[in-house]
Amino acid sequence: MPRILIVGGGYAGFYTAWKLEKWLSAKDAEIVVVDPLSYLTYQPFLPEVVGGAVEARHAVVDQRKHLKRARVITAKVTGIDHASKTVDITPEVGEPWKMTYDQIVVTAGSVSRTFPIPGVADEAIGLKTIEEAVAIRDRIVRNFELAANLPAGPARDRLLTFVVVGGGFAGIEVFGEMRSLASALLARYPQLTFEDTHFHLIEAMGRIMPEVSLPTSQWVLKNYAERGANVHLDTQLKDATGGVIQLSTGESFESDVIVWTAGVMASPMLRNTDLPTEERGRLRVKADLRVVTAEGEIVPDAWGAGDVSAVPDLTGKGVGGMCVPNAQHAVRQGKLLAKNIAASLRGEGVKEYRHDSLGAVAGLGLYEGAFQSGRIAVKGFPAWVMHRGYHGLAIPTWERKIRVVGNWVLNFVLGRDMVQLIAREQPRVAFETFASRPKPPAAVVPDADPAAPKRAPRARKKPDVEPELPGAKGVEAPVYANPAPEPEPAKN
Template sequence: MREILIVGGGYAGFYTAWGLEKRLRKGEARVTVVDPRPYMTYQPFLPEVTAGSIEARHAAVSLRRHLHSTRLMAGSVIEISNADRTVTVRSANGAEQQLRYDILVVTAGAVTRTFPVPGLAQHAIGLKHVEEAVAIRDRLMTAFDQAASLPPGPERRKLLTVTFVGGGFSGVEGFGELLSLATAMLKSYPELSMDDLSFHLVEARGRILPEVTDEPGSWVVRSLERRGAHVHLNTQLLSVEDGHVVLSNGQEFDSALVVWTAGNAANPVVHNHTDLPVDQRGLLVVRPDLRVGTDSEPVKDVWAAGDDAAVPDLAVPGAYTVPNAQHAVRQGKRLAKNIVADLRGGKTRNYRHSSLGVVATLGLGRGIFQYKRIVIKGLPAWLMHRGYHVLAVPTWERKVRVLAVWLTAAVYGRDLVSLASVQHPRDAFVTSGDPERSGKSRQDDRAAA
């Protein structure tokens, strides 16, 4: 059998493998997916995970549960050598091995883009994975518990100050959902008031949500500010050392929770550790049919899709598809069809997709939707957001689970329980109630991580 190796089990990788399972004949080829995580993260649900509107596990689609005939390997690809038809995989324990392939599919995705901001690596957290979304939620809830036992002052103010850096969809949705959660939590904390909360959204450009036009973007800013948020446009984060935020507009404040959502960067494996052709941004050069290379110089038996590929946007001449879920899902489906067609000597088809519009949640009951000149705001847009994503999340099993949680929350409200202690699971066992030993246990946990 021919070996089909898929690097990355995210949107594009999962849907490619899923499509191949449905289309390949028995014995025609063996498919292997390499990814360090045993699940695909449905990233549009992460903002709602931070707000407790969705259970964390429901935003993760198990690869083993849904890819029945695909071989799954837990590990990270650290090098791709197409000249030798091999990839080097590093497992969690550091062991390395080489895998050979006949057909390669690179869907490694992108990584969070960071800058050398003092204190950023020590104090900020991203919003790209389920673990990060859960940690953000638990940190906010723990901060509420701690602040409620403190008198008004700088320490309480710092605990209840939240800073998001990045005004794209991920940042704005996460910011709006967390603001909604914090506002709802005040009902359970009579010691605290809205004046104690301080939410800051920092964006280097002059507007947020670049995927929508100017007026809807301005409406989102006004909507957030009416809810008590501070939106800093044309502003950069200069420093966050010791949790002290310094902005380029001259403002400074202490913030216990800093979330970094300032865009994506090219995957370093694709950018630096492959002999495949990449462009100036570090993305794989891809033809419209998702084969790596150009029309004049195609790379035989190598395909790519998703955030690590520069896929031409046939709807906008000279442009490339934007790195979002809509494109990754549909590229994965097209990729599976093209690989099977190529295996059987058939004709491949170009990837072409017309936008379905953009929709974003801004917190419970609030949203924004735009399709061309049609703009819908508020509750109707929020319902459209939920309706679209419950249909878009793969597998009926996940759709039912998510819908069940939403219906339960509609009746009983949010589940306001923090499980921050799971980040230090050995504390109760090791300390036996001794606070000093508890601190030592956390240091040991961090060292082990």
């Protein structure tokens, strides 16, 4: 029975395994999914997790719960040797091992792409994982708690200044959710005013959201300006050392929360493989998702999809002729990939991937959104409803759809939950602070010369009467022979 090894359990990998279970029987193939995480992260919901609109655990999909027949291995693939059809698997605990395969599917996804800007690696946080989204939310709420106890001044300004780097969809959406969350928090802290909060989005290009029309992007800029959020266009981040933001325009200010959303790159895992990659480090694939060499020759039994692969965009709308790395493409590529693998095992023909996007929709915070499809643009509350409707249906499995919609309904009735749990980062601190520990044993001083004969201790004569301390009850203080003379009274 052939073994299909899927490297990565994100959108493309999860949907490939999920649909392979539909298209292949248990006797047709063994399906193995290897990923360092045991869940798929639905990244379009990360901004809403930051804003407190979606519970963090509801924005992820449990692989083991929904992949009924696939074998899920929670570990890293640290190398691929397609010549011998083996991969190196490295778990977090235990010894690494090699696994053989018959067909390999590389869907390892992407990671945040950064530049060597001083301070970014030490001070900023990305928005690729659910853990990052939760940390951003907790930090914002915690900063409000701290700032409420401080007088107006530089320390309070730093806590209430929030920066997002990158004006693409991810940056724009999380910027709007952060602004919306901060506005809601102000109602709980009468010591703080709207003017005390400062929001800055930094974009190196002359516009934001290239996926929508220029008028729509300008409307978003106007919307943010009315909400007290500043967008710096044609501006680069030059330095962020110690949280001190230095912009290319010469402007400078301090911030305690810096969110980096300025692009992604293919998983560095591909550096340890003999599969062909292109100049940007992505896997080379054809439109039918089979891996190919630079000369266009098909690499047998190797497939790729999602952010880690350079998939040709047959519509001609992709940047550089390739599909942009987003959830829309990854999900659809995963579904087609499962069909093509099943077809190849049966000796049938494979199909090419082609997707004409129906439009782009973004959430800009509570009750604010923007939608673009061709020349049709929808803004404000209707676009926000469209955003939630689309992603509420797009998240995999009905179980997760129900949980997410339930979040929205409860938030509408009860209000969003704005409690921070930042102590979860060090959960043992409270226990360690008050935990009893055994006393260390008394130190034993060895003799200077172990060979020297030991002398018996000299007995001390016990006095007949125990001395009593001066000043104790019933004991008068001693009278000295030459007491100090008393001072004479002052003369007139």
